[in-house]
Amino acid sequence: MMQVRLKKAFPARPDSAAFALDLEFETQSGVTVLFGPSGSGKTLTLDLIAGFLHSDEGRILLDDQILYDGASNVHLVPQDRNCGYVFQNYALFPHMTLRENLAFAAERRPRLDRHRHVNEMLEQFHLADAAGRKPHQVSGGQRQRCSIARALIGGPKLLLLDEPAQGLDAPLRAELYETLRQVRQKFEIPVLLVTHDLDECFELGDEMLVLRDGKIVQSGTPHSVLDQPANIDVAKLLGRFNLLPAEIKILDPGRNTSKILLGQFELEGPYFKGHLKGDRVTLCVRPEQLTAVPRESRLTPNQIHAVLERVTERPNSMRLEFAGNIAVDMPRAVWEQVHETKEWSIEFPTDTLRVV
Amino acid sequence: MPIDWFPLWLSLRVAFLSTAVALALGLWLAYVLANREFRGKEVLDAVITLPLVLPPTVLGYYLLVVIGRTSLFGRAWEGVFGSPLVFTWKAAVIAALLHSLPLLVKSARAALESVDHSYERAARTLGASEWRLFWKVTLPLAQRSIFAAVALAFARSLGDFGVTLMVAGSIPGSTQTVAVAIYEAVESGNTAVARTLVLVISAAALIILALAKRLEPRQS
Helix, strand or coil: CEEEEEEEEEEECCCCCCCEEEEEEEEECCCEEEEEECCCCCCHHHHHHHCCCCCEEEEECCCEEEEEEEECCCCCCCCCCCEEEEEECCCCCCCCCCHHHHHHHHHHHHHHHHHHHHHHHHHHHCHHHHHHCHHHCCHHHHHHHHHHHHHHCCCEEEEEEEEECCCHHHHHHHHHHHHHHHHHHCCCCCCEEECCHHHHHHCCCCCEEEEECCCCEEEECHHHHEEEEEEEEHHHHHHHCCCEEEEEEEEEECEEEEEEEECEEEEEEECCCCCCCCCCEEEEEEEHCCEEEEEECCCCCCEEEEEEEEEEEEECCHHHHHHHCCCEEECCCHHHCCCCCEEEEECHHHHHEECC | CCCCCCHHHHHHHHHHHHHHHHHHHHHHCCCCHHHHCCCHHHHHHHHHHHHCCCHHHHHHHHHHHHCCCCCCHHHHHHHHHHHCCCCHHHHHHHHHHHHHHHHHHHHHHHHHCCCHHHHHHHHHCCCCCCCHHHHHHHHHHHHHHHHHHHHHHHHHHHHCCCCHHHHCCCCCCCCCCHHHHEEEHHHCCCCHHHHHHHHHHHHHHHHHHHHHHHHHCCCC
C-alpha cells in the first residue's frame, strides 16, 4: 500500500514556463498507471517518489515506512527507499554483463543468497543464455527484461516504470506487456507505470490516474475513465471521442432518461446526473459506439442525417468521417456491402451517450 | 662527449610522481566539483585553473612564497625532515604538479559530468552507496577520458621548465630535469647533447599524445 501527497513548484525560467505539481493518491498492489500528456508531471512524480528530487511539501508512505514527510523533515535518500526503478532507456550499466548488472543490484541480499538469487532471476526472466554478455551485445527484449529483473532483485516494496514501452516496436511491446503481467502475478508489490498511451493503460493498468498540468484530473479503472471522462479536458486527452456540442432538453431521473438536442436532431440518452435542463454540454461518444446506415425515408429514433466527407482505412475497421466532426468506425466487411451509399444516417445508441 | 642520461630519468620520475599525486588529488577535486554544490565552487574552479594561464615565473614565485625556507610550510618541512624542500627533486615534483593538476581536474570533471545521470540514479535506487556508485559505475564509465587526461598530464609535467628552474634549480645530477638540461646544453654550446635530448623528449611526447588519442572515448 502506498499513500502519496506531493507538492512541488517550479518558478518560470527564461526557457520554461512555471509548473506546479500538486497531487494526492493511494495505491494498492497491482498496476497503477500515471497517464497524461508530456509535461503533465508524470515522470516528475516518479522521481519524487524515488527520491531523486526534493518535494516542497507532502508525505510519501510506503507500507508502514515514511519515505518522505515535509512537515517532520524526513527525506530518505533513494538508497533507503527500496523502490525499483525501470528507466526509459533501461540504464543498464554498459560496462557490466547482464549477470554483473543483476549482481550489482543484489548486494542488498545476504552474501550467501546473492549468487542463487542472481541465477534465479536470470532463469525467471529468460536471460541465462545472455548472462555473460554486455547490454549492447544483447537484443532489445533481453535488455528490457534485464532492467526489470535488476529493479526487482533487491526485493523492492514498489516498482516504478517510466514509459517502458516508449519507442518499442509492436513485438517487443507485446513481450514487455507479457513480462509485466508475470511480474504483477509473482511479485505482490504495487507498480506505478508512466505512459501516455491509452492502450497501455488497458493492457496493464488496474487503476489509472489521469494527470494534467501537475494535477490528477480523474482516477479509476481504465474502463471507468474511458466510459465517463470527468470533463472535456480528460475526454480530449484520451483522444477517442466525438465531442459534439449539444443541449439538454429534458431530464427524467424517474425513468432514467434524458433528451438532448444535437443540432436539429433530438436524441434520447440516459439520465445525466449533476446536469440541469437547458445546460449546454458536450456530447461525448466513441466512433465505435456509433453505427452508420444507408438513409431510409423515415428516421428511426436516435438517428441523425449526416453527410459523409471522408473514409480512411484503419487496421481493424474503416473510419467514416461525416460533416460536423462526427467519426464512425465500421467493420470492413460491413463497409464492403454499403460503400456505394450516397446518403447516410448515424445511429446514437441511448446507453452509450455521455455528456461532459 | 658522452650524454648524461640522468636528467631524462629524473624527469620521468618527477612526471610519474606528480601525475600519480595529480590523479589522486585531481579525481577527488573533480568529484567534489562535479557532484557537490557549495559556496565558492566557481572560485575553487578558477584557482585550480589559474596555473594554466599564469606565467611560469609568477607560479614559481608563489611556490617559493609557500614552500620556501622561510615560509611556514618550508620551516615545518625542515623541522620534520631535517633538510629544506626547495632545490630538491621533490620541489620539482611540486612544480610539475602545478601543471598536471589543472589539466586533470578539468578533464576528469568533464568526464565525470558526461556520464549519463540515469546510470547514477539507477545505482542509487539499487541501494549502492555514493562510494560504490563512484568506483563501480561513474569511474569505469569515465575512465577512458580520465586515462587520456592522465597521459596528457604526464606529458605536460615531463616538460616543465620555468617553475622547476625557480623552485628546484638546476643542480646537475640532483635537480636538473631534461627541460632544464636542454637549456643548459644550448647555453654552453653542447648542441649534440641538446639535439639528442630534444629528439628523445619530442618522441616521448608524440607517443604519449598518440596514446591519449587512442584512449579518448570513441564516438558511438
